[in-house]
Amino acid sequence: MRATLRQAGRATVHLLLAAAMAFGAYLFITVLLIAATGAVTVAGLWLLPETVLLIRRIAGAKRQSTASWTGREIPEAYRPVTGPLRERLRTAVRDPGTLTDLRWLVAYYAYGWLPLLTLPLWPAGLVVDGVRGALLGREALVLPLIVRLADLDARWSAALLRPSPEALLESRVEQLTATRADAVAAHGAELRRIERDLHDGAQARLVALSMRIGLAQRAYGADPETARELLTDAQEQAEEALTELRHVVRAIHPPILTDRGLVGAVRALAARWASSRPTAAESGAGSTAGLRVTVRTDRFPDGPRAPAAVEAAAYFLIAEALTNAARHSGSDRAEVVLARSRTGLSVSVRDDGGGGVDESAGSGLLGIRRRVAALDGTVRVTSPAGGPTVIEVELPCVW
The missing domain is CATH 1.20.5 (Single alpha-helices involved in coiled-coils or other helix-helix interfaces)
Incomplete structure (x- = not known):
């Protein structure tokens, strides 16, 4: 019962946000009409690119809301609206994403009122009765209906906001x-x-x-x-x-990778950090402090090895991340996590330092990003003020 109430509560929040966004869409139609009218005159041409950018932000908010409910991300595929006015106008008009967003906006104008149906479906005594475990038959029908409406709103929005195959290919x-x-x-x-x-x-x-x-x-x-x-x-x-x-x-390409594999090479790297500073060839020149490194391989079972280029990239990015931690974090501890997935290799490097990493200040992350990008991988850096700093890397490969 509590799980049902919790799910219905999430659905209600989703639908309330959808209702607020629908109300905003009704108001935005006026702005859209003004922009379309202004575009007829030369003086109003600048309104069109700005209106398209505003539509993108509204559609992006709906994508995030839908992804939060369904647990599945909805990709975006937009051309950047930059440059002089003529180029911005050309991009705004010819971008397939503009048509996708307009199609959703017009459709949402029609079905966006559905969330408003849920407002009278949550009587004040429903939550009280639910906590007491005494749901009435009427309320037992209300809760699935609320969840069903949230699913319906998310399904329609996901279908309308999903970029076309051509737009995804172009992106x-x-x-x-x-x-x-x-x-x-x-x-x-x-x-x-x-x-x-x-x-x-x-x-x-x-x-x-x-x-x-x-x-x-x-x-x-x-x-x-x-x-x-x-x-x-x-x-x-x-x-x-x-x-x-x-x-x-x-x-x-470190010979230790060939001899011991990635796990053995990373453990040897951690041991050298614990005993002494690694060589310049392994971690870059400059003064570094000692670092106690823990290597976790719980999710890296024995099996086929990754391609040599992937292992080398993982090894060097770990070495660079540990060097950054020793130089800049102020922490004497770090953790490296290696994991296998069906589609590739995952690497995570964490330190308990002060955080607040600034990638533009020469922290070495640009080199990591370029090394990973060369293999079509992804890098995510989390470094709030006060720490910790976590660098998560995904390297696609076939095992």
């Missing part, structure tokens, strides 16, 4: 275009980093090695002892150059 193309641009930018930044590491590290040591070997050749006949010392230095330079090259290779 997807735009998203992939932006993703490709981010991937190209991330690839360029990675190439510049590798070039810088080679130039400042391995290349400099190889030049020094070549010079010492040349000096040793010249001194070999006249001063064998000096030549021997130079060759010893050359050997040390060769070993250091090899170390630098290993760091460069490790930054491209």
